Amino acid sequence: MGALVWLLIPLLAAIGxxxxxxxxxxxxxxxxxxxxxxxxxxxxxxxEKPHSRT
Known part of the structure; x- marks a missing residue:
């Protein structure tokens, strides 16, 4: 069963x-x-607008 979990990791990575x-x-x-x-x-x-200095 543990081997199936390890095989699902690359499968899920490929789907992602x-x-x-x-x-x-x-x-x-x-x-x-x-x-x-x-x-x-x-x-x-x-x-282009002229600037006014005060």
Whole structure:
């Protein structure tokens, strides 16, 4: 019975590796560059504003 327990350890590790591998290579939804470009446009607008010193 103890030998079966030791044989289950590599089997469970292989199943866990398969689950992790399928999760890691899943197809992800592509966002595009829209949010990144919007943030960059806000950054440029802020940098182009004249600064007032008091």
């Amino acid at each position: 590796a398969g689950v992790w591998g399928s999760w890691a290579t899943r197809t992800r939804r592509v966002r595009g560059d829209g949010p990144e470009l919007d943030g960059y446009a806000r950054f440029r607008a802020a940098m």
